[in-house]
Amino acid sequence: MATFLGIDYPTLWFLVVGGLFSGYAILDGFDLGAGALHLFLKKENSRRIALNAVGPVWDGNEVWLVIGGGALFAGFPVVYAFLFSAMYIPFMLFLAFLIFRAVSIEFRSKEPMLWWRKFWDISYSVSSVMLAFLLGVVLGNVLQGVPVGEHFSFQGHWLQFINLYAVMVGVTTVALFSMHGAIYLTMKTEGRLFAKLTLLLRRTIIFFVVSFALTTVYTLIYLPHLSDDFKASPALFVLPLIAMLSIANIPRLVSRHKYLQAFIFSSVTVSMLLILVAFELYPNILLSTVDPQFNIDVYNAASSEKSLGIMLLIALIGAPLVAAYTIFVFWTFKGKVKLDETSY
């Protein structure tokens, strides 16, 4: 089997896909979170500033989902085919909310009527919340395992995606993104809106800590496969420890008004939580609830070595480019939001 830096190609591509989804969760996470908080801002001017804080970047952030989805399709077509068709309804709803959200951002400020803006504000906020929730629902199902049968067939019921754990992970995702988005907005605003956001931020931290704690307890009790590696090896225990410390660091930094650092740590938290579960699942991606012999792992799901090799090369050439223009764009729009004639 071909390797690069001593790691085989399917595992490398697992890391690439994981990295892309982490990037997506960090980037779209803050703009979805900002959307979730939108209705808590009451003044027209505050809402416009909040919207324009994510205005120049949300589209680029969403592209990470397109690329992540493409990378999953390309590297693990079996996972892509199984997961998307088994979770038909959540994915279709996800698409619908994605469109509504994009349209709300584009259209909201195009008309001055109060009812128009109110309608799109609600649409924007509800779809942001639902997108975060549905992402969490899908993740929750992946963490529990899904009914994979022989030849990667789906053996479950189409409504099976709704269950207690999936809902818990969904709510936790909403909470996490809300906190992440609140920190971002705090960073981008000033004056009375800033004061209002610091208040909101404190509440989102509480919301996140509570829902995360409940989900964690449930996971430790009912889903032991998501913690057994860490329990078995004290050396590996450092990973959940980093996650906990970075969560604990957020309120500390917020209380000292170090919002940029808090944002960095909430980003670390988002990616650490994904790293933890990816680490526990690997080499499996989808655990079968029917029979472990039908588990879909990085090897039986992967594209050919040749295909993965080409894609890794493309990723290696492309990643620095993507990083360069992402930094360029964020740099161009750095600092506090100022409305001008180009704004939403």
Place this chain on the structure above:
Amino acid sequence: MDVEILARIQFAFTVAFHYIYPPLSIGLGLVMVFMEGMFLKTGRQVYHHMARFWTKIFALTFGIGVATGIVMEFEFGTNWAVYSRYVGDVFGSALAAEGIFAFALESGFLGVLLFGWNRVSPRVHFMATIGVWLGSMFSAIWIVVANSWQQTPAGFHIVGEGMLARAEITDFWAMVFNPSSVDRVLHVWIGAFLAGAFLVMSVHAWYLVKGRHVELSRKGFKIALAIAAVSSVAQLFAGHRSAEVVARYQPAKLAAMEGHFDTLETADLYLLGWVNKEDQQTWGLKISNGLSFLVNGDWGAKVPGLNSFPEEDRPGAVNAVFQFYHLMVMIGMALIGLTLLGLVLWWRGKLFDQRWLMRLFVPALILPQKANQVGWFTAEMGRQPWVVYGHLRTSEALSEAVTAGQVLFSLILFTIIYLLLFGLFIYLLHRKIVKGPEEGDDFVHRPKQGAIFQD
């Protein structure tokens, strides 16, 4: 209705709706590059004003294009799971390249294009515009490569059997440069330039008819007319080359496009007509032996008819394929006529004296859009019953886990959303156009004091 027909309707509907927008992004992007280029070259604010106006229209089309585009990607997995598993290995690299080289470039610089007017210098802004335009051009390359591979598969072998069979890539460049990809990418690009240029001409022609923004509109119209004239003539050649590839690699599709059932000594070329599939007759206006000549450069060459292929291996909707194809060709000819007429009048200095011509250009924006749509309908319906030509049947590519009820639900969902979306799009487009470009001395390119990337 069964899952197959519902899933096909859903895909056709969502992709046809999506395809209103990317060609506009590509075409408007090109026009904007020229406008900003003229601004940098001449320093005249009128070009800056028109570029800013078109940037706003571009934002509208781009946003809807991205949102409706993700739907396509997801539908592969949700509705066509077997297809996804089958093609994943081959499409993988094309998709990875599209994501990294095209989408990221496009969406990254979009922020600067739309919101950066006061934050970067004109030169950096021009680079961002080029970046967005190139991104949209690249994404057309990769998605058309993937589709062309479905039409004329190359550079792969089949592994596994039955339900688990899938295509595996053996030669990346053979996959990328499969027999139809280069010609089809050109065909699609030029179709997109036409869609964008005709929208620009339509709006400026409308201003000219109304006597608004006269100087700006004359200049804007000329830029778009030059692009459209070159494109419409080039499209004749690109289209012809695409047809040659079809004749060579997908003869059953060609036979359906021309309503050609029996293999005779020579084949006629229909200008327009009607196909009756039951009694295998095609009526219409035709050029004797024309198809033989166009395909082989020889008036006496044989062209295989539909009956030379087994019934289960040839497209079912013959008349539809025939009509879509002929409509596309007719529109293509009309575009050549219209743009060349414009050029001649421009050359004689009378372009804007002809109010009727301007009136004609206002609704003409529909034409390239229509041609792009029916062209794709020809390509995709003519490919049936295959989803990967000669290898995987559409009927075998569906998701096994998905029921007709679920697909019906999503089909209704998307129909409602897209109708709403289209209504809003037209409403806002109309408003922006009525409002018009903002002109005046206080509306000039002025990066803020101390802004970065000054040059």
